[in-house]
Structure formats: C-alpha cells, structure tokens
Amino acid sequence: MRLYHVAIGLVSLLSTVSGAMTIGANWGTQATHPLDPSIVVRLLRENGIQKVKLFDADYDTLKALGKSGIEVMVGIPNDMLATLASSMKAAEKWVSKNVSAHVTSNNVNIRYVAVGNEPFLQTYNGSFLRTTFPALQNVQSALIKAGLGNSVKVTVPLNADVYESSSGLPSDGDFRADIHDLMLAIVKFLNDATAPFTVNIYPFISLYSDADFPVDYAFFDGNANPVNDGGTSYYNMFDANYDTLVHALQKNGFGNLPIIVGEIGWPTDGDRNANIEYAQRFNQGFMSHISSGKGTPLKPNADINAYLFSLIDEDAKSVDPGNFERHWGVFTFDGMPKYAFNLGTTNTGALIPARRVNYLERKWCVMKPSAKLDDPQVPLSVSYACGLADCTRLGYGTSCASLDSRGNISYAFNSYFQIQNQLDDACKFPNLSTITKTDPSTGTCKFEVMIEPYYGGAVQAPGHAKKALGLVVGLILFFLKIV
Ligand SMILES: *[C@@H]1O[C@H](CO)[C@@H](O)[C@H](O)[C@H]1NC(C)=O
Ligand SMILES: *[C@@H]1O[C@H](CO)[C@@H](O)[C@H](O)[C@H]1NC(C)=O
Ligand SMILES: *[C@@H]1O[C@H](CO)[C@@H](O)[C@H](O)[C@H]1NC(C)=O
Numbered sequence: 001m002r003l004y005h006v007a008i009g010l011v012s013l014l015s016t017v018s019g020a021m022t023i024g025a026n027w028g029t030q031a032t033h034p035l036d037p038s039i040v041v042r043l044l045r046e047n048g049i050q051k052v053k054l055f056d057a058d059y060d061t062l063k064a065l066g067k068s069g070i071e072v073m074v075g076i077p078n079d080m081l082a083t084l085a086s087s088m089k090a091a092e093k094w095v096s097k098n099v100s101a102h103v104t105s106n107n108v109n110i111r112y113v114a115v116g117n118e119p120f121l122q123t124y125n126g127s128f129l130r131t132t133f134p135a136l137q138n139v140q141s142a143l144i145k146a147g148l149g150n151s152v153k154v155t156v157p158l159n160a161d162v163y164e165s166s167s168g169l170p171s172d173g174d175f176r177a178d179i180h181d182l183m184l185a186i187v188k189f190l191n192d193a194t195a196p197f198t199v200n201i202y203p204f205i206s207l208y209s210d211a212d213f214p215v216d217y218a219f220f221d222g223n224a225n226p227v228n229d230g231g232t233s234y235y236n237m238f239d240a241n242y243d244t245l246v247h248a249l250q251k252n253g254f255g256n257l258p259i260i261v262g263e264i265g266w267p268t269d270g271d272r273n274a275n276i277e278y279a280q281r282f283n284q285g286f287m288s289h290i291s292s293g294k295g296t297p298l299k300p301n302a303d304i305n306a307y308l309f310s311l312i313d314e315d316a317k318s319v320d321p322g323n324f325e326r327h328w329g330v331f332t333f334d335g336m337p338k339y340a341f342n343l344g345t346t347n348t349g350a351l352i353p354a355r356r357v358n359y360l361e362r363k364w365c366v367m368k369p370s371a372k373l374d375d376p377q378v379p380l381s382v383s384y385a386c387g388l389a390d391c392t393r394l395g396y397g398t399s400c401a402s403l404d405s406r407g408n409i410s411y412a413f414n415s416y417f418q419i420q421n422q423l424d425d426a427c428k429f430p431n432l433s434t435i436t437k438t439d440p441s442t443g444t445c446k447f448e449v450m451i452e453p454y455y456g457g458a459v460q461a462p463g464h465a466k467k468a469l470g471l472v473v474g475l476i477l478f479f480l481k482i483v
C-alpha cells in the first residue's frame with residue numbers, strides 16, 4: 001500500500017516536472033442547477049486541469065474561460081449538423097459568433113471544434129450519417145476563412161463502436177462495415193487538415209452491458225487474464241480498444257493520425273457497478289497508466305491525450321442509457337470531490353473543492369411520520385416526484401439501496417422539493433409530506449440540499465429583483481405616508 005503511494009507520488013512529480021502529460025475534463029451542463037461558470041473555471045484552475053471539452057458554445061461558459069489559459073474544445077450539438085451541412089453561411093456565422101468572437105474579444109484559448117457528439121451511435125438509426133461530414137467540411141472552411149485554420153482544429157467525437165474487430169482481437173480492428181467508406185473519407189479529411197481523431201472509450205459500459213465481462217479487465221491493475229493477440233498481451237480493455245482503433249487507422253493508411261480520447265471515466269451511482277470504489281480504481285488507474293508514459297502495446301511511449309468524463313454530475317441527463325448517466329462526475333453537482341483522486345497537478349495530491357458555492361436553507365421534505373404506507377396517494381405522489389426530479393440513487397446496488405420504503409418515499413419527495421428550489425408548494429404531497437430541519441441522510445445515502453440557481457451573467461437573479469421590487473413598494477408607501 002505504501003509503495004503504491006510512493007509510486008503515485010513519483011509519477012505525479014515526474015509529470016509535473018516534465019509537463020508532458022496534461023489531463024482534460026468534459027464540462028457538461030445538463031443539470032437542473034448548473035454551477036456558476038466562474039466557479040467552475042476556478043475549480044478547473046485550482047485543480048490544474050488545463051484542457052476542457054464542452055458540448056456546445058454557451059456564451060457565459062466561454063466568457064468565464066476567457067484569459068484562463070485553459071485549452072477549450074467547443075462543441076456543436078448533433079441537432080445543428082443538418083443546418084451547418086447545408087449552409088456555408090450558417091457555418092460561417094457559427095464560427096464567427098462561437099469561435100472568432102471569443103478568441104479575439106474574450107481571449108478564450110479555443111483549440112478545437114467538436115462537430116457533433118457521437119453522431120454515428122447505432123441508437124441514432126443513422127440520423128446523422130449524411131450531415132456530419134459535410135458539416136465538418138463547412139466548419140473547417142469557415143475556420144480557414146476566419147483566419148483560424150492553424151490555431152483551431154476540427155474533430156468529430158465518435159463512439160468506439162465506429163470500429164470493430166471480427167475476432168475481438170485488436171489486430172483485426174477496422175471501421176464498422178456499414179460506415180466504412182464514410183469513416184475513411186472523414187479520416188482522410190482530418191489527416192489533410194492535420195486534425196485529430198477523437199474517440200470515447202468506456203470499459204464501464206462493457207461491464208454494464210455484459211454480465212460475463214471480466215471485471216479486472218476493465219481496470220488497470222494488471223490482474224486480469226491477459227488477452228493474447230499474436231504474442232502481444234493486453235491486460236486492460238482500454239489498451240485493447242485504443243489499439244483496435246490504431247489497427248483500423250493503420251490498415252487504411254492513416255496510422256499516424258493523432259488520437260484524442262474525448263471521454264473516459266466511471267460513474268459513481270445508479271448501478272451495481274457504478275460506485276465510488278470502482279470509479280476511484282478506474283480513474284486513478286487510468287491516470288497512473290497515462291502518466292507512466294508507456295503508451296499502449298501498439299503505440300509504446302505514446303502520450304495519451306484524454307478528457308475525463310466528467311467534471312461534475314448532471315442531474316438532468318436522460319436516463320435512457322441507464323440510471324448511472326447522472327453520476328459520471330469526479331465532483332458532485334455542487335463541485336465537491338467524491339473520492340481521493342490524485343491528478344498529479346496539485347501540491348497535496350488531493351482534489352480541491354469548489355469555493356463560494358451558495359446553498360439553499362438546510363431543510364428537507366420527507367414523508368410525514370403519521371402518513372401510512374398504504375395511502376392510495378403514495379404511488380401517484382412518488383411517480384410524480386421522480387418523474388420531475390432525480391430518483392436514480394434508489395434501487396439495487398445504489399448509494400440509497402438500504403433505505404426502507406418510507407426512506408424511498410422521503411428521498412423522492414426531497415429530490416423534487418430541492419429541484420423546485422425548496423418552494424413550500426413543492427412539499428405538499430396530499431397528507432403525506434412535511435418539511436424537516438433534521439438531515440435525513442443515512443450512511444452512503446445523502447439527501448441533498450440544493451444550491452442556489454444560477455441565472456446567467458445577463459439576467460438578474462429573482463432574489464435581486466424581489467429586493468428591488470420591495471424597495472419600490474417601500475418607497476411608494478413612504479411617499480403615501482408623508483403626503
Ligand atoms: C452558437 O452556439 C450556441 C450554443 O451551442 C447556439 O445556440 C447558437 O445558435 C450558435 N450561434 C450561431 C450563430 O450559430
Ligand atoms: C430508432 O429506431 C427505433 C426502432 O425503429 C425507434 O424505436 C427509435 O425511437 C429510433 N431512434 C431514433 C433516435 O430515431
Ligand atoms: C425503493 O425504491 C427502489 C427504486 O424504485 C426499489 O427498487 C426498491 O425496491 C425500493 N425499496 C423499498 C424497501 O421499497
């Protein structure tokens with residue numbers, strides 16, 4: 001155990017000194033209560049995270065990143081691909097408003113534009129097959145026209161299912177048969193533009209979707225039975241997956257195309273394999289793996305350029321992929337570290353929490369002690385609350401799995417109450433609920449207190465508006481009194 005820590009310390013010292021390896025993070029904002037972007041930028045800086053990947057080009061987010069020096073990958077959502085594919089003008093406008101303006105007037109260090117997000121996922125039924133490549137071409141032309149062709153590179157973050165291996169061995173890697181020609185065209189285009197290939201790699205999903213997946217192979221401890229690929233041994237799924245891509249690129253004549261790992265990480269809740277212990281084991285293992293500078297068997301000594309998925313939990317993400325989807329953050333929704341994680345970038349080796357986060361009052365909405373479990377209003381109330389709030393911490397293998405039925409109901413009520421900013425009306429489940437000042441959290445199950453909503457730089461917060469209104473009313477009353 002102690003040796004392990006010394007090794008991690010050494011690795012972090014080396015990487016800090018050489019400065020070769022820097023880790024990035026994905027900053028998504030599909031949350032009911034996203035943090036103020038300036039708080040997040042400070043969180044990034046204090047934790048030495050020098051690269052950030054966004055999923056859109058939100059003005060306040062980019063503005064907050066101005067002058068931070070942090071390298072930024074801005075994103076174009078899939079629903080904009082059709083417009084950008086069919087109109088060069090639209091692409092020019094997008095670049096002008098969402099790249100040029102920020103680079104020149106806000107001093108944002110934009111380095112990449114991510115065109116689409118996993119557009120070729122099989123669950124999209126081919127919806128973006130015809131628009132992704134033309135959008136990529138138009139955005140690239142617009143960047144050149146704006147004089148940004150050298151400093152800002154285009155890329156398409158792709159899911160790892162754009163390549164496959166018939167045998168399962170990396171050396172048989174090639175692009176997926178149904179999109180082979182399209183992938184080749186995109187790869188050639190990226191190569192000509194000296195732009196990188198971006199891929200998202202998820203050992204967690206392999207474990208989640210395949211009960212027979214060997215658990216140790218998802219991690220980096222070297223405990224798994226190695227996979228033998230013609231004399232090359234693979235001890236973890238990440239290396240095997242990365243090298244499957246390298247083989248696919250080599251086979252098609254583009255073996256030197258730079259690769260960015262656009263997303264990699266492990267969720268902490270919402271599934272039996274999504275927990276703090278596994279997330280820490282995976283993320284710390286990954287950091288040590290890439291800090292070692294060993295690369296992968298097929299790309300020895302390669303610098304692995306990666307963005308953790310993700311920075312902060314997002315409680316408004318769709319749970320279609322699974323309940324774990326809202327729990328990918330290294331930090332909780334309010335910017336608190338979930339577990340010990342040494343990025344090799346801070347003096348202490350510990351994550352630094354967000355500062356100046358404002359919380360709502362310490363109060364919770366729970367089931368009334370007098371309410372009966374068999375009250376016919378219970379099922380309706382719970383499904384209403386969970387439909388609009390977040391109940392993904394309930395159920396088998398989750399952090400709140402040990403709650404009893406009353407605890408479950410209270411959890412649902414409280415989640416709704418907090419997401420509704422603790423409005424009194426949000427704790428009026430008929431004869432069932434009550435507000436308490438006693439924290440109902442138990443063990444690993446945390447009943448949240450929400451943070452104050454962020455209204456954006458341009459809009460005045462209602463708190464202020466109310467105060468202003470109060471002042472006006474006060475003044476009127478004052479005048480009425482004196483006349
Ligand atoms: C800039 O990006 C934002 C956020 O993704 C988007 O809503 C907006 O339409 C874009 N602007 C233009 C001119 O395309
Ligand atoms: C894809 O097709 C399936 C089956 O036809 C359908 O249920 C699903 O909604 C479609 N998904 C999208 C994103 O269009
Ligand atoms: C609590 O809720 C979860 C999710 O709905 C359910 O799986 C579990 O069985 C419930 N537990 C009890 C004791 O009711």
Ligand SMILES: *[C@@H]1O[C@H](CO)[C@@H](O)[C@H](O)[C@H]1NC(C)=O
Pocket residue numbers: 377430431
């Ligand atoms: C609440 O409880 C009271 C008294 O037991 C009862 O009269 C009333 O109908 C209940 N209301 C609802 C909505 O169940």
